[in-house]
Amino acid sequence: xxxxxxxxxxxxxxxxxxxxxxxxxxxxxxxxxxxxxxxxxxxxxxxxxxxxxxxxxxxxxxxxxxxxxxxxxxxxxxxxxxxxxxxxxxxxxxxxxxxxxxxxxxxxxxxxxxxxxxxxxxxxxxxxxxxxxxxxxxxxxxxxxxxxxxxxxxxxxxxxxxxxxxxxxxxxxxxxxxxxxxxxxxxxxxxxxxxxxxxxxxxxxxxxxxxxxxxxxxxxxxxxxxxxxxxxxxxxxxxxxxxxxxxxxxxxxxxxxxxxxxxxxxxxxxxxxxxxxxxxxxxxxxxxxxxxxxxxxxxxxxxxxxxxxxxxxxxxxxxxxxxxxxx
Numbered sequence: 001x002x003x004x005x006x007x008x009x010x011x012x013x014x015x016x017x018x019x020x021x022x023x024x025x026x027x028x029x030x031x032x033x034x035x036x037x038x039x040x041x042x043x044x045x046x047x048x049x050x051x052x053x054x055x056x057x058x059x060x061x062x063x064x065x066x067x068x069x070x071x072x073x074x075x076x077x078x079x080x081x082x083x084x085x086x087x088x089x090x091x092x093x094x095x096x097x098x099x100x101x102x103x104x105x106x107x108x109x110x111x112x113x114x115x116x117x118x119x120x121x122x123x124x125x126x127x128x129x130x131x132x133x134x135x136x137x138x139x140x141x142x143x144x145x146x147x148x149x150x151x152x153x154x155x156x157x158x159x160x161x162x163x164x165x166x167x168x169x170x171x172x173x174x175x176x177x178x179x180x181x182x183x184x185x186x187x188x189x190x191x192x193x194x195x196x197x198x199x200x201x202x203x204x205x206x207x208x209x210x211x212x213x214x215x216x217x218x219x220x221x222x223x224x225x226x227x228x229x230x231x232x233x234x235x236x237x238x239x240x241x242x243x244x245x246x247x248x249x250x251x252x253x254x255x256x257x258x259x260x261x262x263x264x265x266x267x268x269x270x271x272x273x274x275x276x277x278x279x280x281x282x283x284x285x286x287x288x289x290x291x292x293x294x295x296x297x298x299x300x301x302x303x304x305x306x307x308x309x310x311x312x313x314x315x316x317x318x319x320x321x322x323x324x325x326x327x
Contacts (some may be wrong), residue, residue, distance in 0.1 A: 004318070007325040011040040016324040019112055020316075021105040021123035023047035023068065024055040028125060029312035031062035031320060033061040034145040041093025041324050044069060044118055044156035046105045071108040079307070080111050087114075087139055113302045120319050120327040124307040129173055129295065132306040136297070143268075146299040150174050150186040151306075153281045153294035154197050154322075167284070168194035168201070168268045172277035172294035183225035184232055187270050189298035191236055193267050196326065203228070206276065210256045213243075218272050237262050240270075243278075293322060303327040 020028050024046030029052070032043040044067045045052055055193070056063045071077070072277030081098045084107075088098070100106050106127065112118045124132045134148055141147060152170035159165040170190040171178065176187060188317035191201045205226040209219040219241055227239035246256045246263050271277035285292040293315075295306050305323040307316060 006319055007321050008038075008040055010141040011321070011324055015042055016119040016327050017067075017117070018044045018320055018324050018327075019044045019046065019109040019118045019121040020320070021109045021121065022125045023048050023052045023105075025125050026055065026059045026061075027311060027313045027316050028291070029056045029059055030059045030065060031316035032063050032066055032177070034313075034317050035320060036063060036065050041320060042067065044109075044112070045108055046071065047224075048142055054122055057128050068178045069112070071103055071105065074108075076115070076117075077102070079106075080115065083115065084111060084139070090309055106131050107135045107139070107233075109245070110139045112306065113304070114139050120323045121307075122303075122305050122316070122323050124309065125311055125316065126309060129306045133174065133224060133297065134302065136300055136302075136304045140302045140304065141223075142299050143301050146185060146189075148162050148175060148182055148185060149297055149299045150178075150182075150189055151295035151297050152186075152190045152193050153292050154193070154296065155281065155284050155288075155290035157288065165290075166194075166197055166199050166267070167290070168199055169277060169281045169284070170270055171274065172271065172281045173274070174297070175274060177273045180221055180228060182227040182268060183222070183272075184228045185299070187225075187229045187268075188233060190270065191233065192266060193296055193298060193326075199267055200237055201268040202262045203229070203236060203238040203240075203267050203268045203270060204242045204244075204262055205238070205270045206247065206280075207241035207272060208243060209241050210243045210246045210263075211241065211260075213256070222272055229270075237241075239263060239266075242266070244269075269293075293318060296322065296326070 049068045084098045085093045150171045151173040155167045194201045203224045207222040222241035239260045245252045247266040250264035255264045284290045303326045
């Protein structure tokens with residue numbers, strides 16, 4: 001698998017504990033079995049121990065040695081309730097309400113990170129992105145200086161040279177219609193994430209216009225966001241607004257924007273909104289034969305990541321390694 005050797009080596013030196021919120025799901029169990037056999041990442045499975053062991057036996061996966069925590073029987077549950085009430089006191093959180101909320105694996109698992117029991121979390125195999133992000137925002141919160149949680153996808157495919165072609169695309173999963181300043185924040189987080197995957201970022205702010213060829217509010221937004229990003233990240237090649245063909249094709253770039261140092265060679269793409277981003281990465285994945293890793297959530301105080309409900313066990317395993325490597 002692309003780039004995972006370096007991540008695994010890093011985790012072998014400093015193993016992490018990762019919460020897998022849907023402990024009885026066969027895909028989670030298969031990934032957990034593989035992680036346990038590898039011994040560089042320690043999964044914590046949430047759910048009933050009886051149900052998890054029965055599901056693993058039925059599916060034929062060996063999860064002996066896994067840590068299993070049942071929220072209903074957790075010996076530190078009242079401590080967790082007290083801490084959660086303190087975190088949410090501005091919302092008038094009461095213990096009875098907190099106990100109900102914390103009985104759900106997404107909230108319970110996020111609190112395990114807050115309490116220092118685990119380093120990171122991977123969830124969403126059976127519920128929505130919103131159900132992963134909401135407890136993260138309420139409990140973990142955004143990093144100092146950040147105002148939003150965003151996301152990016154890392155896309156990988158073998159190239160003709162035998163090396164992998166690696167791209168970063170954002171934001172394809174979280175922010176519906178980000179503002180100029182939010183786009184700058186998304187770009188900054190995506191640049192950092194791309195570097196983790198060995199990408200030397202060349203950033204294109206995408207549009208239906210290339211450097212003034214089109215008009216409209218969305219064009220102005222991307223042009224202004226580009227200018228702000230260039231000022232904030234002066235050492236990173238950034239350009240926009242660019243159409244996708246100008247961003248990736250040297251021939252088109254020579255015609256449309258010959259002075260650009262990014263056009264024709266962009267590898268990190270900032271989309272104007274979630275519609276464009278989500279459609280764009282899925283076209284690359286399904287028609288361009290790219291492997292897509294993500295959504296990788298960015299901007300939080302701890303690493304929490306979301307799975308697609310259509311994920312398979314290999315994607316769970318891959319995202320577990322990515323999540324722990326970024327923790």
